[in-house]
Amino acid sequence: MWDNLLRSPDPEQFRMYEFFINARSIRFLNDQIIIPVITEHIDYNGFYKNANAQDFWLKSYNFLMIDIQSRKTGKLFGHYPPIFRKKNIPTFSLLSFDTKSDHVYCSYGADSLIYVRDHHGKLLKSIGYAASSINGEYPETETFEDYSSNRIQHEKKYGYYKRIKVVNDYLFRSYKKDGDIGYGLQIYKDDDLIGDVSFSEEVYIIGYSNGCYYGVLPVNVDLEQFRIIKFKL
Template identity: 25%
Template sequence: MFKNGVFYYYTVLSILFCLLSCNSDSSKPFEDFFNTTVSTEKELGYAVEIEKIALDHIESSSYIGEIGYLKDNIAFVDYRFCWVFLFDYEGNLIDKKIGHGKGPNELFIGRISGFSFLSNGQSLFHEASNRVFVFDNNWKKIKETRINWKGSQKYGKARNIKRPSAKEPIIYSPDFGNLKFKNFNKKCYFPIYSEHSNFNGLMGGYKYYKEGRILAELDLSNYSDINILRLLGRRTPELLNYSYLPHHSTFNFDIDSKGFFYIAHEIDSLIYVYDHDFNIKYAFGVEGENMDTNYKELKKHDVKKFRELFFNDRPKRGYYSDIKVFESNDQNLLVFRSYRKSISSAYDGLQIYKNKKLIVDTEVPKGFEVKYYKNGFYYSNGTIEEEEEKISFYKLKLYHSVF
């Protein structure tokens, strides 16, 4: 009886382990992240109107930073001086918060590298040295700590491993060239990449592109230990068509109310949708118009050439640059995807999908990305003219053009 019970117990454990591992990110073949039904449908009966709005001039700003949206305010987060300037939705300056300094509610850091306005009203700020800072909805600092990357290896030891595992958190770093934090259910997600000497985008054999993870899940449920819970996702199979393309290997993402991930890779016309355990559900997408996709690949490991391509050639090309998901009360799903056309184009592009069907593909100002929805309008990222000390944003109206 006892032996049978023990046998049954371990049999159940084995089955559970198999089920969990079979559904885990680490055990799935590369192809399982992309094999799915694909929709390329169009229903082009909509149009947009775009209006530019200037923010009030602000003193004591570096004009290096980004715009973010709160329920009642637009915020310009100054990365250099750590100010959070608050405006109303007409661009009028209301107040400024935080700032650089040693005060209890200030940031004494080199600069902000990324931020997120969390769904609970709190704010998270990230510094490149791996520190995060959390403020409550009254702009009082409630936590300052370092991210715990966990994993089985310590940082120094992991750097010396000849064959590092793609599952090892400590070999990754935040993708500072495209660092966007997205919040869902007491967790925050951000892009990552590896610079490990034996596992990076300049390595041959496509191992990095097929096995390297792209997202880190940050636990915000307990501020006493802000740690990495999971590493998720893979890079697009389109990268396997090139020898090396590390300067175009990034992606953009958003998360809906169910915790589904929407992944838009820089050189892939498809948008991939995954559930919260990163099982693929479906994909959809249509190529953007007049995109220069003549990507310059590396033929060998060459760090100098990579930097040249990243800083000088990449800005000339067309690529998908941002994605934002909106859900309406009538169960319609709208997905906005921005893209760059080419350096010779006076405009960039914006696609809008409704329930997986393309309904708009239109020209927009250079650098335009949709970030927020309020009272019938969609609001953009900021346009910063550093030398002129001007910041502006756009609000967009979507309407039927066919009646």
């Protein structure tokens, strides 16, 4: 099986994938565990601009379901949005997702849209508004070495969308602005953007308790302090 997949990559095969550690999330959805995945094939990926790169962005899957009761692998679902087929921009292919009720919400670094899927993985709709401080002029990379050596520099220079969190009736999405002008937090309710707040550092929403929402800022390593914000909507 491995030899066959090495010679003839097949994005429909579970064995083509591994846990996508950059997504930093595993979620429940009803009786399923939702795991972000990415292909581990040396040739079939978008980190090299080769014959398989566009096919990777078009056909490779983002998520894998595991049935909690049977402990068996379920279906693969979710593909990268069209923006990644136009330019080879793996630096901004970071995805973030969350689940609520019967839905999966997914956002990608280079895409202003948020994709909403049902518990079967079927795409229901897309929502979302572009942040004015993200121009989207992302540079292509053609080799893994190019990606690896320029990733941090490109992330600092260009704005991109980061993490999402669904709490109660609200969806929060953090993002980095262009250059050194800071970060932002979009707030959605009923598919509409109702707030866009600027921060000097990234803030990530973690939950709700007793009428207030909570978020965290980066840990202050020098002072050994966690920094938590508390607010109402």
